[in-house]
Amino acid sequence: MSLGMSKERYAYVVPVPMGMESITKEELKALGYDDLRLDNGRIYFEGDLRVIPRVNLWLRTGDRLLIAFGSFSASTFEDLFIGIKALPWEIWLTKDARFPVLGRTHGSQLKSVPHIQSVAKKAIVERLKAVYHESWFSEEGPLYTVEVSLIKDQAFVTIDTTGVSLHKRGYRTLVSPAPLKETLAAALIYLSRWKTDEPLVDPLCGSGTIPIEAALFGRHIAPGLRRSFAAEDWPQVPQRLWDFARKEAKDLAQRDKKLEIWGSDIDESVLSMARYHARMAGVSETIRFRTVDVRKLSLPHDVGTLITNPPYGERMGKEDDVRTLYETLAQLYRTHPGWSMLIYTAYPGFETVFGKKAHKNRKLYNGRLLAYAYQYARTNTQKPSHRA
Secondary structure (H helix, E strand, O other): OEOOEOOOOEEEEEEOOOOOHHHHHHHHHHOOOOOOEEEOOEEEEEEOOOHHHHHHHHOOOOOOOEEEEEEEEOOOHHHHHHHHHHOOHHHOOOOOOEOOEEEEEEOOOOOOHHHHHHHHHHHHHHHHHHHHOOOOOOOOOOEOEEEEEEEOOEEEEEEEOOOOOOOOOOOOOOOOOOOOOHHHHHHHHHHHOOOOOOOEEEOOOOOOHHHHHHHHHHOOOOOOOOOOOHHHHOOOOOHHHHHHHHHHHHHHOOOOOOOOEEEEEOOHHHHHHHHHHHHHHOOHHHEEEEEOOHHHOOOOOOOEEEEEOOOOHHHOOOHHHHHHHHHHHHHHHHHOOOEEEEEEEOOOOHHHHHOOOOOEEEEEEEOOEEEEEEEEOOOOOOOOOOOO
16 A cells, blocks of 8 residues: 655655646746656656645646555455544544545546445545544534545545645636636746746737636736645644745746737626736736737737637627637738747637648647647747837
């Protein structure tokens, strides 16, 4: 049985949406973590307790940070009970800990998720009873969400350090139709290889997620600075580690860095949300929002990057409107050879309507929706003559 931890080193796992594994791996490498292992939409690595505040604060594209607590074979519920009870829960779970148990199963003989959760919960309670010499637990203290995943009769047990998913940065409080997750917007920015000394435009920005994530990225602002995490209440992670990580993030932020980021949309009501969200994120002064029909859009300067998640299908209403929109983006590309474009859409046959095969395309999920990031490289590389 592997407990996934030692006295000073801990095993961690970052779940990521399908298609984003290499992007998140690149992020973790940039944060200084090596020996990264990818497996089934998850990235495994090791580190000390400092990983918990740093990764939660800095990770832009992953879903959450989990402690990989144990794994073992379990083809029967008796196996599951014995394996869960054998794990040293007292290392993490305090006497007053709240520990809801989530379950998943795929390709295993144990198929009932509610039963998996019930057996795992009972096994943890029995372990804690023996350790703390208590017959009942109030569960009114820190939150430790446990997940038990059964995959081909192998049980994988994790504890969530994050709480609310990392895509919830804390700045997007207003509800807009068909929102793009913040983590996915950040992934599109990574894929675009945007150079921050050049302009970035989202001509169909909706409630502003892509421009805001670009501003956070361009100014090296940790995306988790304005929110809290489950592990902040854990006594095992000293407050000084959180204080140090937050101070480090604030010191590294380049809040005065000049960026040129434009967001536009034909709908003034969603742009009002975008402006509000930008203020909540602390980047409103670096993004220019405009009410503009994309058919009348002019791109600033000779060189830049366009990233957008255009509406399609039911979001547009009519097939002709969809085709007109994508033909407009194609015209922008043809008339602005110094601009690269990344267009993220689930529209079937996009390249046919756009009139050009993408230089690269990448399969990325937005929740359960499968879509593709179509990348078009600039056809010349002349430098912009001036900045606005």
